[in-house]
Amino acid sequence: MMPHDSSRAPRVAVAGLSARLLAQSAARAGLSVVALDIFGDRDTREHAGLWFDIGKPDGNGLSIDRARLYDALEHAARLPRMLGLIVTSGLEPLANELSRAPGVPRFIGNGAQALAVRDPRRFFALLDDAGIPHPDVRFAPPAAPDGPDGPDGPESWLVKRPDGCGGTHVEWAGDVDRTVPRAYFQRLAQGRPMSALFVAAHREAVVIGFAEQLTVAAGRLPFVHAGSLGPALLPADTAARVSAAIEAIVWKTDLTGLNSIDFLLDGDDFSVLEINARPSSTMALYETVWPDVWPRGLVGAHLDACLHGALPPVAHGCAAATPPPSLFAGQRVVFAPEAFTVSRDFSDACFADPACHDVPLPAARIDAGMPVCTMTFTAPAFAALRDAMEREHARLLQRIDTLSRS
Structure with a gap:
């Protein structure tokens, strides 16, 4: 936790695996921000007057600790001028519960409404009833009469967990235990x-x-x-x-x-x-x-x-x-090619870089394959945007290589 500011503006609590983007947008709205997430990145803290760590105490994995979350929310609820709580990625499974929980800020968003779209049986039945197209879905493991790569083989199907986010809830059907609770199977589709x-x-x-x-x-x-x-x-x-x-x-x-x-x-x-x-x-x-x-x-x-x-x-x-856009924007998550500990030079260089967001603190340990930061860029056309994306991504990887050990 860090000291909150003395602003007289209305407050809003924003929470998720990463709260930086919501904190930044809320600050633009003139609100005093209380941020709750698992990273505590430098620019999250810059936009928030208060930050709470809601990650697992052992730092194991990208997951939220329930007890820490509720402790932080109860603290936030006691702050003056608190409008309520907005959640983002990572808290979907708790949305309905948080919308009814006593002693926490008023929930601003979808509580019970989210159940209709988070429950795959209800959601895809809703789409069918409305005539809205979707890939084939089933709730039992796919058979493979034509072999693993055939039209009904497991290599043609994905298994999805409805409470996940960011693609971490999606795997090939042939790679997982078929008894995953509440999982559903979706045929791989073109597009x-x-x-x-x-x-x-x-x-x-x-x-x-x-x-x-x-x-x-x-x-x-x-x-x-x-x-x-x-x-x-x-x-x-x-x-x-x-x-x-x-x-x-x-x-x-x-x-x-x-x-x-x-x-x-x-x-x-x-x-x-x-x-x-x-x-x-x-x-x-x-x-x-x-x-x-x-x-x-x-x-x-x-x-x-x-x-x-x-x-x-x-x-x-x-x-x-x-209006029709004269500019296009992109954002690219940069994943660590190998495990490293963030140096002061690396953190400072990223924090000073206007294209770099979700900047890790010095001494943060980032495992291989985990997100390091998010690069943002603009261009007058989509093709130029893709070029900028590749250029900025390569530049950040070079920075990791040259500064992460300094």
């Missing part, structure tokens, strides 16, 4: 991984923008989240059909605030993968590209929707104030 960020209230939704999702393979995990590029410009008809699917889902579930939908785009066709019933990391793309449209950050839009039922103006299913 470019995409997402749409939207804000909802009173069973209506407004699309903020579309983004291309980046993934990497990590050991047994084939699709670990590695960043995003956006806003992606979809054909008008395709964008309208995805927006209509979002509107149908929101009508049936009463989702509120910022949410995102993951889908595959194959030509003009799309198929829905899942809903993230909380603010998504892609919000950073739209705040970067359209700062004048979202001067209070997208956390401001989330608060307006959740607390006041207010949505931004809409035109053709999307936020009306968003």
Whole structure:
């Protein structure tokens, strides 16, 4: 924990595996921020007046300690001018519980509403009822009459855990114990991984923008989240059909605030993968590209929707104030090529670099394959954005190599 500031602004608590992005957006909204996460990165602490460590005491794995979480939330609830709690990736399984728990800040987002999209049996039945396309789903292990690589073999199927996040909940069906509780099986489908960020209230939704999702393979995990590029410009008809699917889902579930939908785009066709019933990391793309449209950050839009039922103006299913982008933004998670301890020089160099975010503290231990930081970049076109992404990624890996041991 670190001392909180003396600001008289309203407070908001933001919590997740990493709270930096929410803390940054909330600070843009003029709020005093209380951040709860497992990293305590330098720029998280810069945007937050208070930070609480909610990671496992032994530092083992990327997981949240329940007792620490509730202790921190009870402390935050006693602070003056506390508006409430916004959660992001990592706290989805506790959303309904937190929305009803006594002694913690008011929950701002989806509590019970999230159950309809987190439960795969309910969610895919909802999609079928609404005529919304999705890859084949089953709740028993796939058979393999045509061999492991055949159309019904385990190599053609993924197994997903509905309470996971960031791609760490997705594995090849042939690589896991078939008795994984609550897991479901989804057929591998063609298409470019995409997402749409939207804000909802009173069973209506407004699309903020579309983004291309980046993934990497990590050991047994084939699709670990590695960043995003956006806003992606979809054909008008395709964008309208995805927006209509979002509107149908929101009508049936009463989702509120910022949410995102993951889908595959194959030509003009799309198929829905899942809903993230909380603010998504892609919000950073739209705040970067359209700062004048979202001067209070997208956390401001989330608060307006959740607390006041207010949505931004809409035109053709999307936020009306968003002009055609003259700039595109990208973010790329950098994973450690090998284990290292963060040096003071490395941490200082990253903290001084405007392209670098989620900056680790000196002496932090980062295991091989774990996230080091997030690089962000802008360009006037998608092709230039991809080039910048590769260039910035290579530069950060070189920095790790040259400064991590100094």
